[in-house]
Amino acid sequence: MSSDPKARAAELRELLSRALAAYHVEDAPIMEDAVYDALFDELVAIEAEHPELVAADSPTRRVGGLSDKFQKVQHLEPMGSLEKVTTEEGLRKWDDDVRKRLGTDEQVAYVLEPKIDGLAVNLTYEDGILVRGSTRGDGVQGEDVSPNIRTIKAIPLRMNGEPPAVIEVRGEVYLPVSGFRELNERLAGTSQKLAPNPRNAAAGSLRQKNSAITADRPLSIWVYGAGHREGVEFETQFGMLDWLREHGFRTNPYAQRLESIEEVAAACVEWEKRRLELDYEIDGVVVKVDSLDQQRRLGVLHSRPRWARAYKWAPMTAVTRLLEIRIRVGRTGALNPWAIMEPVQVGGVTVTRATLHNEEDINRKGIRAGDDVIVQRAGDVIPQIVGPAGPHRRGTKEFRMPTHCPLCGTEIVKPEGEATHRCPNRACPSRGLETLINWTGVADIDGVGEQTIRILWEKGLVRSLPDLYRLTKEQLVELEGFAEISATAAIASIERSKDVAFSRVLLGLNIPSIGWVLARNLASHFGTVDRLIAATPEEVAEVEGFGADRAEDVVEWFADEQNCALVEELRGLGLRFESGEEERPAEGPLTGNTYVITGTLERFSREEATARLEALGAKVTGSVSAKTTGLVAGEEPGASKLTKAQRSEVPILGEADLLNLLGES
DNA sequence: GATCCTCGAGTTCG
């Protein structure tokens, strides 16, 4: 260790920069966090005492501070934009054009890499020192965001190795998906606005006036090329990437050089399937002619290089008009607002509808009927409305829930502190109808779906569960769209459903706060409906998952005369109100263990896997927590469950591990 | 009283 402050400061800068690069660029830490912090503090102390020693490349400059305004800066070489193609055919046509212009029949070699959905930046290095970082802007002029850029630890403040006199390094700043989730969790507790997606969050972070906030965001970068340069020359695109990597820049490990357009096309299609494997969002693949000589000969058209294309797939977000907000009343009486939209393509499917959850949510997002809105289909399938598109709204009125039920006219209630509005009328047609629709699912009735139930309801043929079991084939055949065969099948299916387990019957009765799990707990605890009817609130509260409130709900439900009559009628029709063997929780080698299943398994359906685990005494739940014994991950697992498991250090089991568990324990 | 955990409810498209 040197005692000369100047030498020691240089030594520390060197050490800390290497540690940062190892951690953020190479993903291979060389230093304990605590050691890093101690050395960092030492450097801060030296620099505070000797301000003349503060160097442009000092890691202490990554901490951030305030700046008033972003200066406009001119890029030394313009940052072009990319012509896009959306099909394999488009790629081939481009390749034809490239070869014609080059006057060759030979295959052209290409470099491709994921197209990061982030923010393009230009990093200017002079003699190896980062002197400026700017946004892309209009391609000619960008904004100087140097203080913010310096806080991104994956960006070297000084290049490795022999530096050229000047080089503009181009890259895409992005927020990892995991970082985005964490950020939103943190912001959820504050008044700050949540960003709808990682790209917007990254953009907002990079344009912070207070770079200390930027420093707090886990931004990173993938570097993909160079603009203006003096003192270094390259022959190929791929060679350029190698050079950048050797000089301390984070280049994407999936960048690859391919010998023909056919290989390129295959890889592009492949990436569309693999994009969810990455911890960053990509909206396509960038394809470039590898030879820089060929690039020069092809040139640029309207600031778009002829030697590169963005292969983009269907976007996961889109803008469309919100036509109307409609209300649906659920089987519990809850009022559910949902959006009717101008049909729009999002992620390859046409979207026209989305739920809007509740009044508060709609107004918090600032959505009004008539607005242009942003629709998103993120990792999962279900579309959501993110918010209005742009500041100019067309909608005039803030959304208000109706004061009276659209079906029965009863006055709507909303208990203080609750999010949902409710129609309190227990005889409201919505409840009866939705209960019936729900029952077809609970009791596994095929051949009678939602549409049929709606028709039967409207004709007055089926207005209650017992009505369904009194339905005859003759009545069905008279309905439009029902022939002899399908009517017979439907009746048989209804008949079979009388045999569903007691717990399922309980579930289908539509008792408040009783779902899958609680219905089973009730069934196995009491065994028969008579014992359940006779139970006091205190006795019900002893059942797993029940407290005073839910116990009260259940007892109240069974105290109601109409409900009791319903139970008796269904029992008379032959439905089961006693639990069989299968409903008692098994004791076994896995008792006390809790598993979560995600993705698709090869050997089992998820229900089978659940049943097999439960048969050995295990519990299977829907979300990962610290109490989870293991996460069983099949094909295409849910990303949120995986990251949660990784963070809470819950072991992740493959299908092979599951088989082991089932076979050998 | 706060925090974590688990359950229930509603849900899109093809």
Place this chain on the structure above:
DNA sequence: CTCGAGGATC
């Protein structure tokens, strides 16, 4: 899958 809310736990 995600949200809200009741229950359990410290």
